[in-house]
Amino acid sequence: MCARLNVEPTVSLVDDLVRIAVSGLKRLQPVTVAAFIADDGMVFRSYGHYLSDDTGHVHLKTASSIGGTYDGVEPMGLLWSMKPVPGQRKGLRLMKKDVSEPYAVDVYLLDGLVNIDGKDDLHNCEILDRRQMLRFYQSPDVSAVPVKEGHLRGMLFLPPGPGPFPGVIDMFGTAGGLTKHRAALLASRGFAALALAYFGYDDLPLNIELHLEYFRDAADWLHGHPCVQKTGVGAIGVSKGAALAMQMAILNDKVKAVVAINSYCCHCIGIHYYEGRMQPVVNCGVDDLYETNEGVVYERGFRYNEVNDDAIIQVEFRSIEILHSPLCCSFKIGLYRHNIAVVISRQTYT
Secondary structure, X not given: OOOEEEEEOOEEEOOOOOEEEEEOOOOOOEEEEEEEEEEXXXXXXXXXXXXXXXXXXXXXXXXXXXXXOOOEOOOOHHHHOOEEOOOOOOOOOOOOOOOOOOEEEEEEEEEOOOOOOOHXXXXXXXXXXXXXXXXXXXXXXXXXXXXXXXXXXXXXXXXXXXXXXXXXXXXXXXOOOOOOHHHHHHHHXXXXXXXXXXXXXXXXXXXXXXXXXXXXXXXXXXXXXXXXXXXXXXXXXXXXXXXXXXXXXXXXXXXXXXXXXXXXXXXXXXXXXXXXXXXXOEOEEOOOEEEOOOOOEEEOOOEEEOOOHHHEOOHHHOOEEEEEEEEEEEXXXXXXXXXXXXXXXXXXXX
């Protein structure tokens, strides 16, 4: 009996579960299951080491990886543990730019327990079987409409049909530009999702000089769209985008729910204006930044010095649903406010 690698489904959205299993092995045969993604000139890889069971099967849903880029029982480990192949520039992030095209994930079944750094390593391996799966952010029936309304810039993703659909505004952080993959996925799951740019895109400013009316007006615009439900809209953001999502909820009562991922608790980074007046911001201490071998900068003890309480995003005065995951909470200790990352379940602020 020949060894066989099974992957189901072979075409799916990126958040769909994938079932990966191996059959036709000898009892307790050591094998490696490896995966590669090549996208936008970057290559990422992952792999797990397994021993087949008494019947010659390996089911990633129940089998435990004993080595590789992940260990233990991880049915989706091949996907979430992807790392850049060595030899590329530092700081690579697997972030889809052309959301109309899928990730093509090549999955290999290799004989023995082998360590995989790149595809060249496959030349020294016995490949028992291989499969490819396609992972989409944007369903083929989702439409993408460029938004250039007044001073608003972005992309509106709409599910098929007339709607109305629940509306959500999606923002990212200080990298700037327009990041579309999450909005495309939200539309694929039934939301009218506005990927909102706020600097470094089209004719928007190149730096973070923000007029907060922009975010208030974005909520008004999406709420007024004929394909969007009139019961309110949501906002989701990461880092700086998460802080702006909470600020949006303060400025516009049409925002009924916020998902804030790794949010700042106050206004920092850049210059903020509202109704012509400069708003208080916090100067951030950067003494404790450092770089990992992968090129990622972390903050050991990110400090807010001389906090002006007027700079705090006072979302507690709005009765809205907020999900923080995780949230950078600010605690005043001595002369400093220290941020610590904690995970808080959904909480209604009233």
